Amino acid sequence: MAHARAEEVDGQIATWLGKICAGLDLDRSAIYERHAHERKIRYYKTWTRAGSPPFPASDDSVWDTEQLDAWLLAGKRLVYSRPSEIPAEFPDVRRFVGQYGPISSAILPMWAGGRVIGAASFGRFRSPRKWSPQLLQRLEFALRVFGSAIERKQAEAASRLAQEELALTQRRSIMAELIGSLAHELNQPLGAIMSNLGGLARLLSRVNTDRALALQAINNAMEDTKRASEIMRRVRSMFKGNQTQKIELDLGDLVNDVVRLVTREAVERDVAIHLDVQRLLPKVTGDHILLQQCILNLLMNALDACDGKSDHKRITIGVARENSDAIALTVSDNGPGIDQGVARRLFEPFVTTKANGMGLGLLVTRSIVEQHGGKISCESNPDGGATFSFTLPAANRKSHGSQSSRGRVKGGSR
Numbered sequence: 001m002a003h004a005r006a007e008e009v010d011g012q013i014a015t016w017l018g019k020i021c022a023g024l025d026l027d028r029s030a031i032y033e034r035h036a037h038e039r040k041i042r043y044y045k046t047w048t049r050a051g052s053p054p055f056p057a058s059d060d061s062v063w064d065t066e067q068l069d070a071w072l073l074a075g076k077r078l079v080y081s082r083p084s085e086i087p088a089e090f091p092d093v094r095r096f097v098g099q100y101g102p103i104s105s106a107i108l109p110m111w112a113g114g115r116v117i118g119a120a121s122f123g124r125f126r127s128p129r130k131w132s133p134q135l136l137q138r139l140e141f142a143l144r145v146f147g148s149a150i151e152r153k154q155a156e157a158a159s160r161l162a163q164e165e166l167a168l169t170q171r172r173s174i175m176a177e178l179i180g181s182l183a184h185e186l187n188q189p190l191g192a193i194m195s196n197l198g199g200l201a202r203l204l205s206r207v208n209t210d211r212a213l214a215l216q217a218i219n220n221a222m223e224d225t226k227r228a229s230e231i232m233r234r235v236r237s238m239f240k241g242n243q244t245q246k247i248e249l250d251l252g253d254l255v256n257d258v259v260r261l262v263t264r265e266a267v268e269r270d271v272a273i274h275l276d277v278q279r280l281l282p283k284v285t286g287d288h289i290l291l292q293q294c295i296l297n298l299l300m301n302a303l304d305a306c307d308g309k310s311d312h313k314r315i316t317i318g319v320a321r322e323n324s325d326a327i328a329l330t331v332s333d334n335g336p337g338i339d340q341g342v343a344r345r346l347f348e349p350f351v352t353t354k355a356n357g358m359g360l361g362l363l364v365t366r367s368i369v370e371q372h373g374g375k376i377s378c379e380s381n382p383d384g385g386a387t388f389s390f391t392l393p394a395a396n397r398k399s400h401g402s403q404s405s406r407g408r409v410k411g412g413s414r
């Protein structure tokens, strides 16, 4: 259980609830989970002995569990050997037990670290049973193992969410880039249509035909053209940087966030990621999602590059002072290096050497970096592989000296 992967946690919990019940001769046990910061707990997993009496489903509002939830979330137990021992202050529990059982039960908080993240109940329907302090302690210990597994599972769900958020921003950045160039491209022909039609209108106005009709058609076309370019203008302004939120950020923290997101992928692809982040660097100013996106793009490219190698696949991410005004981030891999055929065009749209590549990652990354006042560059490493780096202006340009003696990563695996 302690080593279960996130997707195995549910199955493991069901198995172990069954084993605990069998070992203690119980009939039913259940785990309840606290959702985020709610003051309520909800049914999560259960084990029931075959032939046990029917029990109401968790979402049947048989009784108002608010009082018991609050009690458990405060870290307190509710334990009774027989129904007469249920404290009078829990009349709802008494009523419920009178109707459905169990005759004897231990309902315990489930801790993870210093927090209560849920609860568990262990019950017997057939006869009373004693719950010694030692047994309760052991059950709570088992619940801690459950709790940390559940927490691990939840952390993974949260990281998946962050990943989806990044993917969404990526799509938006790509769209912004595409629509930006679309608007730019379209405005020129639209302008030409306008002036051509204008000329035609003047010309026709000198000829003695159905001028009114011709003019009407031309005017309509002009109106449509204007409207089209107005739509373009609006679409473009929608995607301009005005929705980005610029705050002071620690580039090293951003790197850690992104590396955490791709750790699983790197392990699956057998790539070792090394960090070389100078400490106490000045912050940079920017939008954290967009800058994470940049780091992610370079890191994914480096992972892709490593696919072309059979072993010793290695990526080094460095964050260091570039000069007194700028911080540099470097992603260096020991893959095959930059393909000479595309080396000059890497930052152009749709340039890719990958079967499933879009050829937009570097374009988007450059656009974001430049939007933040930085520069992006790349080079081949002398001993193989490639290094992509970008710099960003330091937020507070004249203060802070770097405290680290570890040098800037300059390409190559170390």
Ligand SMILES: Nc1ncnc2c1ncn2[C@@H]1O[C@H](COP(=O)(O)OP(=O)(O)O)[C@@H](O)[C@H]1O
Pocket: 297, 301, 302, 305, 333, 335, 336, 337, 338, 339, 342, 346, 351, 352, 353, 354, 356, 357, 358, 359, 360, 361, 362, 363, 385, 386, 387, 388
């Ligand atoms: N770390 C790297 N090593 C070698 N080539 C790279 C690296 N990063 C990017 N490239 C080259 O740049 C191209 C464009 O990258 P990108 O714009 O991210 O698009 P995509 O990843 O979809 O191909 C890649 O197809 C690849 O040829």
Ligand SMILES: [Mg+2]
Pocket: 297, 300, 301, 361, 362
């Ligand atoms: Mg890419």
